[in-house]
Amino acid sequence: MAERKDDHVRIALEHERDRRGRPSDLDDVELVHHALDGIDPARVTLDIDVAGMAWRSPVYVNGMTGGTAHTGDVNRTLAIAARESDLPIASGSVSIALDDPSRAPYFRVLRDEHPHGFVLANVGADRSADDARRAVALLDADALQVHLNAAQELVMPEGSTRFDTWAPSIAAICEAVDVPVIVKEVGAGLSGRTVARLRDLGVDVADVGGTGGTDFVRVENDRRAARDFAYLGGWGLSTPACLLDAQDAGLPLLASGGIRHPLDVVRALALGARAVGVASRFLAVAVEGGEQALVDEMRLWRDHVRAILALVGAASPADAVHADVLVRGRLRELAELRGID
Numbered sequence: 001m002a003e004r005k006d007d008h009v010r011i012a013l014e015h016e017r018d019r020r021g022r023p024s025d026l027d028d029v030e031l032v033h034h035a036l037d038g039i040d041p042a043r044v045t046l047d048i049d050v051a052g053m054a055w056r057s058p059v060y061v062n063g064m065t066g067g068t069a070h071t072g073d074v075n076r077t078l079a080i081a082a083r084e085s086d087l088p089i090a091s092g093s094v095s096i097a098l099d100d101p102s103r104a105p106y107f108r109v110l111r112d113e114h115p116h117g118f119v120l121a122n123v124g125a126d127r128s129a130d131d132a133r134r135a136v137a138l139l140d141a142d143a144l145q146v147h148l149n150a151a152q153e154l155v156m157p158e159g160s161t162r163f164d165t166w167a168p169s170i171a172a173i174c175e176a177v178d179v180p181v182i183v184k185e186v187g188a189g190l191s192g193r194t195v196a197r198l199r200d201l202g203v204d205v206a207d208v209g210g211t212g213g214t215d216f217v218r219v220e221n222d223r224r225a226a227r228d229f230a231y232l233g234g235w236g237l238s239t240p241a242c243l244l245d246a247q248d249a250g251l252p253l254l255a256s257g258g259i260r261h262p263l264d265v266v267r268a269l270a271l272g273a274r275a276v277g278v279a280s281r282f283l284a285v286a287v288e289g290g291e292q293a294l295v296d297e298m299r300l301w302r303d304h305v306r307a308i309l310a311l312v313g314a315a316s317p318a319d320a321v322h323a324d325v326l327v328r329g330r331l332r333e334l335a336e337l338r339g340i341d
């Protein structure tokens, strides 16, 4: 399992480089320019309430890694930069540390480096309620992410495929922990139907985690010579497609998967996301440029999100839903097929 953690970082970085400059469904979300709508960026706050959680930024570092010496170092860089730019940060799945406590420090570094920040722990949906409580305790976490990754588990030879146990397990986790529970996909997306089921299971927030960015079917295929599922790459719903599909499903939404730059952040906010998660883009800056480069990058994202919000006349991230949005192309076709205006 430890080797897998290092492989994921290495391959996800190769894929992130390959994706640069490629089109995305997010390009089909056009914020209509109204030349007199703008406001002074100095009037824009980045504070946001996500189901009672007070975040100082609508951009957060999504759950990625931990559990080995290398990924512990990556977590340190991510956490220091998140602290310096006031971003919430999630850990990668802490399962490996629940099974082998000697690996806990490679996650705990997130809390040590970001002592007053908003830190989220992360477990899989197959974990017990007791494990979920231990995960929260490990990081002294302010919230818990529970990840769904059925496509990835299918492609991994060592994957756990008891998918039908996930719904009752999520309900038990929601009962057991005393922090908000966010259920997230890892890059195949959450449909409106799934988000409605999550609401009924007692989940507080859904992070749609759609296609367009890191694709664990491709990552897992690239970890081995036998690429049994090579044709399955791209499986799932794109991030903006999920936001459209789940807008009336009754849970606050977060958006992640394929977020490339601050304009994508504001596009997702305009489609109704409360906040927007970035994983591989920040990972790439952390590994290629180090701590100071990532601090600069995160501060630039904050400044640019503020600037684009001002351009569309939104005084806060929550206000972006009032922006005038056109949905085009492939995304429009999907919205029409799903009966969404």
Ligand code: FNR
Residues within 6 Å of the ligand: 008, 009, 012, 062, 063, 064, 065, 091, 092, 093, 122, 145, 146, 147, 184, 185, 186, 187, 209, 212, 213, 214, 256, 257, 258, 259, 277, 278, 279, 280, 281, 283
């Ligand atoms: C991830 N992601 C992830 N998600 C999760 O819930 N638990 C995990 O342990 C991991 N591990 C992980 C490792 C690496 C190296 C990457 C890049 C990503 C998924 C992540 O949170 C996110 O959902 C996807 O990466 C899509 O976002 P990006 O990368 O397109 O911004």
